[in-house]
Amino acid sequence: MKLLEKGSPMYIGGEWVYSQAIIEVRDPQDNSLVDTVPDATVEDLLRAIDKAVEGVDVAATMTIKERMSVLQLAASYIENRTEDYAVIIAREASKTIREARKEVARAVETLRLSAEEARRVQGETINFDQATGGEDRVGYYYRFPIGLIAAITPFNDPLNLVAHKVGPAIAGGNAIIVKPATMTPLSALKLAEAFEAAGLPSKVLTVITGRGSVIGDTLVRHPAVRMVSFTGGLDAGAHIAKIAGLKKLGMELGSNSPVIIMDDANLEEAVRATVSGAFWAAGQNCLGVQRVFVQKSVYDAFLGRMVEKTKQVLIGDKLSEETGIGPLITEKEAKRIEEWVTEAVEQGAHIEVGGRREGNYYLPTILTNVPPDVRVAKEEVFGPVVSIFPVEDLQEAIQLANSVNYGLQAGIFTKDLDSAFKAIHQLHVGGVNVNDSSDYRLDAMPFGGVKGSGLGREGVKFALQEMTEPKVVCFKLEK
Ligand code: NAP
Numbered sequence: 342m343k344l345l346e347k348g349s350p351m352y353i354g355g356e357w358v359y360s361q362a363i364i365e366v367r368d369p370q371d372n373s374l375v376d377t378v379p380d381a382t383v384e385d386l387l388r389a390i391d392k393a394v395e396g397v398d399v400a401a402t403m404t405i406k407e408r409m410s411v412l413q414l415a416a417s418y419i420e421n422r423t424e425d426y427a428v429i430i431a432r433e434a435s436k437t438i439r440e441a442r443k444e445v446a447r448a449v450e451t452l453r454l455s456a457e458e459a460r461r462v463q464g465e466t467i468n469f470d471q472a473t474g475g476e477d478r479v480g481y482y483y484r485f486p487i488g489l490i491a492a493i494t495p496f497n498d499p500l501n502l503v504a505h506k507v508g509p510a511i512a513g514g515n516a517i518i519v520k521p522a523t524m525t526p527l528s529a530l531k532l533a534e535a536f537e538a539a540g541l542p543s544k545v546l547t548v549i550t551g552r553g554s555v556i557g558d559t560l561v562r563h564p565a566v567r568m569v570s571f572t573g574g575l576d577a578g579a580h581i582a583k584i585a586g587l588k589k590l591g592m593e594l595g596s597n598s599p600v601i602i603m604d605d606a607n608l609e610e611a612v613r614a615t616v617s618g619a620f621w622a623a624g625q626n627c628l629g630v631q632r633v634f635v636q637k638s639v640y641d642a643f644l645g646r647m648v649e650k651t652k653q654v655l656i657g658d659k660l661s662e663e664t665g666i667g668p669l670i671t672e673k674e675a676k677r678i679e680e681w682v683t684e685a686v687e688q689g690a691h692i693e694v695g696g697r698r699e700g701n702y703y704l705p706t707i708l709t710n711v712p713p714d715v716r717v718a719k720e721e722v723f724g725p726v727v728s729i730f731p732v733e734d735l736q737e738a739i740q741l742a743n744s745v746n747y748g749l750q751a752g753i754f755t756k757d758l759d760s761a762f763k764a765i766h767q768l769h770v771g772g773v774n775v776n777d778s779s780d781y782r783l784d785a786m787p788f789g790g791v792k793g794s795g796l797g798r799e800g801v802k803f804a805l806q807e808m809t810e811p812k813v814v815c816f817k818l819e820k
Contacts, residue, residue, distance in 0.1 A: 348377030355543020455508030
């Protein structure tokens with residue numbers, strides 16, 4: 342990728358190209374200009390799709406060895422430039438430099454996992470003789486690439502969430518068009534740079550920068566696109582699902598994750614993990630802790646320690662090593678959070694700590710006495726605001742945890758096996774962390790949610806299943 346005076350180009354058909362108009366990428370911390378990228382038009386997109394369609398055959402004929410090699414080389418390219426990648430994430434998005442470095446390391450891991458999983462793109466034999474009519478038949482199935490995948494990604498993990506789509510797509514022999522979030526397109530372009538350097542054949546990967554509101558519908562509806570792999574909010578996800586037509590959908594959406602603290606929990610550890618889970622990336626994290634249900638007998642002790650620990654979280658300059666949390670992605674988002682907290686307070690909520698906006702920053706905030714029907718209690722806050730509720734017992738905690746339209750992950754702190762298993766079986770979520778907050782994820786595990794949190798699973802091996810389809814071979818033998 343060339344960082345010219347003209348700004349950064351987008352990556353289409355193996356070439357770095359500009360468009361008529363530009364999008365300014367601004368640092369949410371101080372609104373300074375980081376770079377510009379092309380503001381792609383529908384015509385740009387249609388040209389990109391034509392090239393990507395040519396890339397479908399190119400990708401499908403790459404041997405597994407070639408796919409593995411390209412993925413490993415791209416991973417090493419990024420690893421060798423970790424600081425460059427981290428600074429781009431920290432500047433265009435709202436992560437601190439320490440958070441950004443972790444994301445780079447995870448993206449490297451995601452690509453390496455993709456290389457390893459490429460080895461295991463395989464089918465199995467089928468016992469046709471299990472049914473009448475199959476006695477003289479033998480056969481098996483392969484897994485074939487699905488074809489052209491459109492990947493639409495959010496601002497909050499601008500590198501690793503793109504890697505979670507590009508890695509498995511290439512491992513599975515597909516061509517892929519990435520449309521990154523308008524606010525954070527640079528990390529995705531930098532990922533394309535790694536693949537170009539790694540020798541990925543041109544036209545297999547496209548990164549088109551443009552607004553979802555302008556090019557989104559055309560991309561999603563296009564008949565050449567066989568799968569839309571979307572990560573983002575529920576509204577955009579629901580819109581895409583409505584208009585996509587007959588194609589596969591992967592939907593990684595939001596949540597307002599619950600954590601349950603039982604009276605036998607290790608409170609020290611529960612507080613540490615809950616504070617980290619609530620305020621990581623300024624709460625702009627799909628797994629972020631938003632609702633905490635604490636058994637009454639330990640409520641006061643837990644709350645007191647939470648407030649104490651939250652006061653120690655430093656907001657500030659994202660590039661400083663000391664900073665704990667950075668700004669919200671835009672002032673508009675910070676104002677939205679301010680409005681939601683005000684609504685809760687007007688309905689009776691109490692601010693234990695925080696509850697104030699400073700420009701694009703919102704102070705880490707703990708709320709108590711939150712009524713169940715205000716937005717901070719039932720919608721996705723996607724900011725540094727956590728609500729703490731006292732509960733009588735586990736049953737009440739589970740019922741409240743399940744009372745919303747989201748279900749990505751949950752956490753429970755307890756030493757009691759029965760309580761843990763009850764939560765595991767009864768929480769309506771895609772994953773339960775026992776003795777951790779909702780905010781733990783391994784890039785190799787199946788990841789996704791139920792209800793408004795999504796459809797399908799990512800996590801390299803599982804995305805790879807979604808991005809390939811079985812083709813059955815059946816031989817009828819002569820008697
Ligand atoms: P968003 O507003 O839904 O945007 C996500 C992506 O969708 C962006 O690239 C956006 O483009 C695009 N988009 C918007 N409208 C579109 C349309 N009509 N057609 C096609 N594309 C469209 O989400 P965000 O604010 O960037 O990210 C935050 C959300 O993502 C939160 O809800 C969070 O929980 C969720 N998330 C989920 C996961 C997960 O794995 N489950 C992970 C991370 C984040 P523009 O930027 O151009 O509008």
